[in-house]
Amino acid sequence: MDSKTFRNEGYNLIDWIADYLDHAEDFPVLSRSQPGTIHDALPAAAPAHAEPFDQVMADFEKLILPGVTHWNHPRFFAYFPANNSAPSILGELLSAGLGVNAMLWQTSPAATELEQRMMEWLDDLIDLPAGFHGVIQDTASTATLCALLCAREKSTGYEFNAKGSASLEVGRPLRIYCSSEAHSSVIKGARIAGFGDENIVQVAVDKDRAMAPDALAQAIETDLAAGRLPCCIVATVGTTSTTAIDPLQKIGPLARKFDLWLHVDAALAGSAAILPEKRWILDGVEHADSLVFNPHKWLFVNFDCSAFFVRDPGHLERVMAIDPAYLQTDRDSQVTNYRDWGIQLGRRFRALKVWFVLRSYGADRLRAMLAEHIAMAVEFRDWIEGDADWELLAPVPLNTVCFRFHPTGFAGADEELNRLNKDLMDRVNAAGRTYLTHTVLDGCFALRLAVGQTGTQRRHVAEAWEELREKAGEAS
Numbered sequence: 001m002d003s004k005t006f007r008n009e010g011y012n013l014i015d016w017i018a019d020y021l022d023h024a025e026d027f028p029v030l031s032r033s034q035p036g037t038i039h040d041a042l043p044a045a046a047p048a049h050a051e052p053f054d055q056v057m058a059d060f061e062k063l064i065l066p067g068v069t070h071w072n073h074p075r076f077f078a079y080f081p082a083n084n085s086a087p088s089i090l091g092e093l094l095s096a097g098l099g100v101n102a103m104l105w106q107t108s109p110a111a112t113e114l115e116q117r118m119m120e121w122l123d124d125l126i127d128l129p130a131g132f133h134g135v136i137q138d139t140a141s142t143a144t145l146c147a148l149l150c151a152r153e154k155s156t157g158y159e160f161n162a163k164g165s166a167s168l169e170v171g172r173p174l175r176i177y178c179s180s181e182a183h184s185s186v187i188k189g190a191r192i193a194g195f196g197d198e199n200i201v202q203v204a205v206d207k208d209r210a211m212a213p214d215a216l217a218q219a220i221e222t223d224l225a226a227g228r229l230p231c232c233i234v235a236t237v238g239t240t241s242t243t244a245i246d247p248l249q250k251i252g253p254l255a256r257k258f259d260l261w262l263h264v265d266a267a268l269a270g271s272a273a274i275l276p277e278k279r280w281i282l283d284g285v286e287h288a289d290s291l292v293f294n295p296h297k298w299l300f301v302n303f304d305c306s307a308f309f310v311r312d313p314g315h316l317e318r319v320m321a322i323d324p325a326y327l328q329t330d331r332d333s334q335v336t337n338y339r340d341w342g343i344q345l346g347r348r349f350r351a352l353k354v355w356f357v358l359r360s361y362g363a364d365r366l367r368a369m370l371a372e373h374i375a376m377a378v379e380f381r382d383w384i385e386g387d388a389d390w391e392l393l394a395p396v397p398l399n400t401v402c403f404r405f406h407p408t409g410f411a412g413a414d415e416e417l418n419r420l421n422k423d424l425m426d427r428v429n430a431a432g433r434t435y436l437t438h439t440v441l442d443g444c445f446a447l448r449l450a451v452g453q454t455g456t457q458r459r460h461v462a463e464a465w466e467e468l469r470e471k472a473g474e475a476s
């Protein structure tokens with residue numbers, strides 16, 4: 001593609017994206033694509049000869065777009081948001097244009113130093129106590145894996161890195177503690193880091209689904225008495241099902257008492273700590289050894305961008321660093337080489353989009369947008385609570401509401417109520433105007449509405465509520 005064509009097609013593409021963002025609402029939010037149809041519509045092999053770009057774009061619209069689920073849609077209430085913004089898209093584009101691999105300071109000093117500064121800005125915005133140092137990872141899953149590796153090496157004095165599982169005494173496994181509501185990435189990370197599923201202790205939760213510190217203390221004591229080796233606590237600030245907040249103020253002192261690594265998974269909720277009225281969610285974080293939160297979830301930085309903070313970067317580097325001759329530079333003793341702060345060697349220049357977003361919005365506007373999302377979720381909660389045919393299933397500390405349709409006088413079995421709600425969710429999602437997903441709470445099929453898309457306004461939440469009631473009415 002020559003420069004003239006690139007320019008023209010590039011302008012067209014920006015127009016396309018701008019129109020798309022303006023009209024995301026016109027698409028069915030959940031793709032109606034059936035399994036295999038897109039794959040089958042594409043040629044079996046790459047083209048032998050060049051094709052014009054406008055033809056490629058035409059095929060994108062015809063073949064690919066129908067298979068897109070629209071995360072930018074203002075009635076995307078599923079999972080947690082991966083919200084987005086124009087400045088972030090431009091930062092991503094510029095990063096692609098530069099084509100930088102930010103693996104070493106030398107491979108682009110600006111990428112490393114902007115990343116350092118952006119992590120300081122994020123650290124300041126969520127008001128972390130002094131002494132944390134940050135790095136951008138792709139996802140919270142990766143950051144949690146890094147934390148678990150750090151914990152493992154702390155417990156084994158770097159012996160696991162050296163000798164593998166032979167460093168552990170038979171019958172004395174390393175143990176990880178998280179709540180029964182922790183994200184699946186903790187289990188996956190523990191598997192990859194060699195702990196084994198059986199050594200993840202899922203600690204009981206209280207009535208608000210937050211980790212019960214007494215149960216945690218008990219689990220650690222039991223393990224110690226049995227000769228097992230407590231290693232790491234993963235506390236979740238903002239669980240995936242209900243955004244429950246594990247009490248760091250009580251968990252932290254236990255981590256210190258038993259000398260365990262404390263990792264805080266605040267994947268979604270960390271962003272809310274920029275709000276002074278929500279900063280309490282991180283009270284006690286001064287006890288943590290590491291923390292992750294995802295600007296790509298709820299801080300208008302497009303996927304992917306995960307902020308990982310550690311207290312002791314020297315330890316992280318010692319756990320991660322491998323120093324082959326071909327990666328060494330004369331500056332290594334003077335600079336940060338982020339290749340040693342994570343799993344992968346090659347790293348994208350993600351700090352650029354963070355910088356674009358933080359400067360384009362400013363902290364005030366970011367705070368206002370998050371506060372609006374929370375206010376919309378709280379209003380939706382009030383609608384649920386104010387209607388006798390609906391039931392709230394969990395507290396709403398942030399932007400996510402768990403609820404179900406439970407018509408007055410319903411006398412059927414629990415399974416029937418679960419089926420009714422699953423069917424309701426399926427019909428709402430099939431209609432294409434609203435997309436929400438579910439969780440299961442104490443055996444109850446719970447509908448889940450998470451407010452966090454950039455374009456979501458009060459009317460979109462009201463429309464979702466209207467549609468839920470309308471569809472529920474058709475069923476009962």
Ligand code: PLP
Nearest residue numbers: 080139140141183185240265267
């Ligand atoms: N932790 C929590 C609490 C989450 O809710 C999620 C995803 O929703 C994750 C971790 C995983 O995030 P990622 O996709 O960035 O790995």
